[in-house]
Amino acid sequence: MNIMCELKSEINEIEFHENIEGVDEWPHSWPKGEITYRLNTITQDITREQHQHRAVTVALRAWQLRISDLKFRRERNPDVSVDFEVSFEDLAHFDNKKGVLAHAYFPGQGDVSGDCHINDDWNWVTSSKYQTLSKPPLIPILIHEFGHSLGLRHDTTETQSIMYPSFDLGQKKNKLHQNDIDRIQERYGARKLSQRIIDYFQNRRDMAWDFE
Numbered sequence: 049m050n051i052m053c054e055l056k057s058e059i060n061e062i063e064f065h066e067n068i069e070g071v072d073e074w075p076h077s078w079p080k081g082e083i084t085y086r087l088n089t090i091t092q093d094i095t096r097e098q099h100q101h102r103a104v105t106v107a108l109r110a111w112q113l114r115i116s117d118l119k120f121r122r123e124r125n126p127d128v129s130v131d132f133e134v135s136f137e138d139l140a141h142f143d144n145k146k147g148v149l150a151h152a153y154f155p156g157q158g159d160v161s162g163d164c165h166i167n168d169d170w171n172w173v174t175s176s177k178y179q180t181l182s183k184p185p186l187i188p189i190l191i192h193e194f195g196h197s198l199g200l201r202h203d204t205t206e207t208q209s210i211m212y213p214s215f216d217l218g219q220k221k222n223k224l225h226q227n228d229i230d231r232i233q234e235r236y237g238a239r240k241l242s243q244r245i246i247d248y249f250q251n252r253r254d255m256a257w258d259f260e
């Protein structure tokens with residue numbers, strides 16, 4: 049059974065209610081250890097290809113800073129198979145639903161586990177710093193999708209949660225909510241890092257230092 053979760057932009061907020069599968073947590077997680085990932089296709093929207101790869105890494109780091117039992121490693125060799133793949137896909141892949149920003153697969157489903165597809169019908173920018181009402185930022189959307197890749201379902205109880213099912217293009221949402229942190233640590237253990245380090249990376253994400 050391929051359960052797939054779609055993050056939609058605010059304009060299609062009505063639709064997402066149909067996609068909520070229930071309040072129970074997804075039963076599968078990744079086994080402890082290292083998992084590999086790779087961005088396999090790129091978009092024309094962002095000129096520097098390296099920035100696209102970096103956006104994926106920065107989004108994963110948001111989770112990595114909070115958990116102890118998993119490590120993410122970017123695989124650079126295009127011929128080596130990876131645990132989860134990230135790709136830009138055309139509108140047809142999303143059944144021509146323009147409001148969908150991206151979707152991802154939960155773990156425990158074989159080859160597709162963790163895979164994340166981004167709707168290239170949108171005109172993407174890397175960071176929230178560069179977002180506009182018509183240009184969604186990759187990083188918060190990827191943080192949300194990777195939450196699914198790791199096994200988190202939507203959180204409909206808190207609009208500020210990164211796992212809230214829709215994304216308001218007018219707002220900057222760039223950090224994990226305490227709900228997100230609690231849920232991911234329940235699955236993969238809590239990493240002990242000083243608040244100073246967490247804040248440093250938060251600031252780095254807000255200021256888009258990785259994309260200058």
Ligand SMILES: [Zn+2]
Pocket residue numbers: 053054055192193196202213
């Ligand atoms: Zn989602």
